[in-house]
């Protein structure tokens with residue numbers, strides 16, 4: 001197994017709790033309460049801002065041209081399509097002004113700030129955020145009719161997004177192969193924290209933390 005697969009296997013119960021979360025089930029069913037969706041997206045707007053900064057850090061710290069360019073292209077996409085969805089979704093839900101970060105969001109912001117220092121760390125946190133979303137969005141099920149739910153699923157699946165996650169996995173494996181044991185241990189710790197935060201982030205949409 002690859003290093004990325006090992007990290008995922010080590011967090012399997014937490015990973016599955018996030019991918020099978022009530023929020024994901026309701027999103028697929030098209031039954032997420034508008035207040036839950038609004039809370040989720042308002043927090044995710046805060047997440048996304050720092051995520052773009054993390055992508056920028058990965059662009060800056062990549063040790064090869066090819067992945068640097070691939071990450072830079074993805075950065076452009078996130079700043080385009082995804083931002084467009086947020087504008088329309090938050091307007092429809094009547095969200096006003098920026099939210100204060102919930103504890104799970106704050107945990108993510110801190111984690112992303114910490115991970116900006118090296119390519120190994122940045123990749124690890126990017127990998128969780130993208131791979132876990134690809135996983136829940138790739139269900140083989142009927143899609144909801146409402147664009148609010150359907151587009152949020154469509155943004156995280158499909159051939160282009162799968163190729164992007166493959167690149168993150170390949171890069172993580174390559175960097176881990178050449179890394180010392182302390183770096184690999186740190187990558188595993190960051191991966192685990194990120195998976196735990198993904199689950200907590202969904203929980204928080206229902207008013208927990």
Ligand SMILES: Cc1ncc(C[n+]2csc(CCO)c2C)c(N)n1
Pocket residue numbers: 044047048051078082129130133155156198201
């Ligand atoms: C808490 C949280 N974790 C992961 C993602 C996923 N995500 C963030 S940016 C991006 C890039 C391409 O759309 C993806 C998939 C999210 N939105 N919110």
